[in-house]
Amino acid sequence: MSPGLQRTGNAPAVPQVAAASLRRGACPSLAAPMQTGDGLLVRLRPTRPGLPPSDYVLLAQLAAEHGNGLLEVTARGNLQIRGLRGETVPRLAAALAEAGIDFHRGVAVETPALSGLDPQEIADATPLAASIRDALGGPLSMLRLAPKLSIVVDGGGRLNLADMVADIRLDALRGGESLFWRISVGGDAKAARAVATVADADALAALTIVLKALDGAGPAARGRSIHVDGLKDALASMATEGSPGTPPAPSPSPIGRHEVGMRGVLGIGLPYGAADTASLQALMRGLSGLGATEIRLSPHRALLALGLSADNVEAAAVLAEELGFWTRADTPGNAIAVCAGSAGCASGSFDTRAVADLLTASATDLLDGSMTIHISGCPKGCAHPRAAGLALCGRSEGIGLVLGGLAGDAALATLSQQAVGKVIENLAAKIRERSLKGETAHRTIERLGAGTILEAVQQGRQ
Template identity: 45%
Template sequence: MTSCATPRPDAADASMRRGTCPSLAKPMQTGDGLLVRLRPATGSLTPAELRALAVAAERFGNGILEVTARGNLQVRGLTAASVSSLASAIGEAGIAVAAGVAIETPPLAGVDTDETSDPRPLALALREAIAAHNPPLKLAPKLSIIVDGGGRFHLDDIVADLRLKAVKSDDGVAWLLSLGGTARAARPVALLDQREAVPGLLAVLRRLAATGDAARGRDLDVDVVKDDLAGGARSPGTSTLVMEPAVPVAGLHTLADGTTVLGVGLAFAQADAAGLTAFLRKAEELGAAEIRLAPGHGFFVLGLDREAAAKVQRLALSLGFRIASDDRRNHIATCAGTGACASAMMETKAVARLMVEAAPELLDGSLTAHLSGCPKGCARPSSAELTLVGAPSGYGLVVNGTASIAPSAYTDANGIGSAFAHLGALVRKNKDAGESARSCLTRLGAARIAAAFEQG
């Protein structure tokens, strides 16, 4: 289902309910105005389309665009009146926006030559079947379905309610159905062949709808779901559960067929419209034909030859984008922070830049630092090795936990730079040869980490 919907008059109030997602039809109120989240219906944008969207974001919002951890696009700083103007601009640019249940495929679906199967036809068939279902299925607003064909840029680390993962079988390709969590944490249910996949998913969705309009994948009983699938499923074998890490988005990638793909990351999930527009204009001049938004706050640029991709990559670096897997900014998760969120008590982007400068030793890629403006922990609901949480009088540090638990140490706003420096020094002075920052901190323990932080 696609849409270029205009917002309803009560949309901003409705989107503040817990469990809803911001959209053109239901924008969400934030500290810097209304926020809209978009998913391209086709899974991609042309450089001209994304450029038109950036221009509209600057004209009708505050000029800040974000790519979320799941690879969706967000426009910030809108007003009730300007959301309608943004929707019109999107329609005029010919951009179709996905609506309905979130069905996600890997960012290079159909392009990644290492994928087991192109998941897009199955995802489209499922989307059409859900839209045509009568009576309409009443499902949780944040329900998500992943249809993953595998490959180098798979979605194993993305949480989903329902997951179909392509696996090789004796008969060719089958789809592993699992419930809840990441691919590693999900509960496997059954192997479905191509013709059984859509009817099987619809049976699970009907079970969710019957359970209640707030029911999620984690609420389902595996044995009950197996019964719903009747005879159209096989038991999953242990060999189907083997997983490998996804390749980081940022970087210059050569696929198995020789195709060059440029991966670019947004610094701390955000880009300003002017910089993004300049980047897209030059990339298009050099041959870029397609943009694929990607999980991890980034996007891929397709259509460039190797030489042109290298030029565009250098331009991206000059504009402040992340272009390499060893960029220390890759390892910091930040929420919107003060000024953009009414709940935040930390200017997360500024604090993140300070962390890169003061404690580079922490950011070797072995751990994730989570900077959360408040205890809700929106940027990273799961545990992180180091979580800094905004507080009324400064910052709290959580070691190996989420933003919602009690901090192990505190510092005031004036001491955060020194606190970071002391943490960096703790790793630098105690790390053994070849040891990662994560291993070093684990060995030293939470008490020593907290003591170093509070020296600031």
């Protein structure tokens, strides 16, 4: 048995929290929770593609009993429970094991939320992903891989993963009746560097070569840093000649109504990625009463409700909206990435969600979906570890306004908490007044440049 695990009767192994595991730099799990400003955080990826609503009722209850009562869905479609303590993590793990809710461990291998159900998909990514997990847990378990290494296996479809950044991507392609996988490293489907396109039968062997190359480069090696020329040479004997096709374009938002074959699917957005126990339990009980049989996690902080009749999809949307959830892709808050802030994290220097509410109330011209606005309570930028169109970041001297960068990047200006609302309102007004016909907010800001933002800052401080 692995160190840090113990068995309770006939139950699955329950992790014991070691002080050394309370660290950053690794994906937080039940065996290795991460210390944050509001306690310990665990991130969970269910082994089953979907869970019944009753399981989410239980998860919400456990989040309240052992954590701070919030259950989050991340941008990559994982569950998070935060506010845990050292003594409550094993209790949470034992309760999940008793309920038969199991989670993936080790390297993240991610597939589209509707894999195996979507008639538009090029291939069902589930079997290849399962083979990869088996290999990582067996013959490849001795490889030294970066703790946060991620592998995307994208079979395409309505809700594909083309916009998800990964260390290694396998994107399904069709050439006649044959299935191929395009292997690339260090990016999303558009930006990742292609290594080879291989037949379906060679995909696992080709991936093994890439993983061994990462192992050889050291335990911190990631897809963005690996040299592709050597990989291309190593995979030359498997690579197909020419290209059977190109990966699909990024899919629409998962939030909203979807027709997947004969299935009606409702994508439900958690406001800023989080829901409290009472709201989530009420939602799940209501969905179950309307006929929902399965809830799947989705990237972009969403839940997908399956099993609803066409009529009940609308009834479910009304229920979700009444409880404060989002069911429209154009809901302004979808354009905002926000962390827990000072209300839920000791590292946060201001109330991030209050600022997010200010934006949705008075700056909707900035929230057309063309860019992400990142509101971060501190420079770590946990909610959006990528460049954002605009970022508001808590710092010792105030709230830094960053244009086109990470939360911790150099600020264009520093604002007081009292001035933030007025500055953003002024900026939204300038975008509305100066945008060209058909121009997005992001493109307008790029065209107008930093000078316009500084002008809005000065006016907001007056």
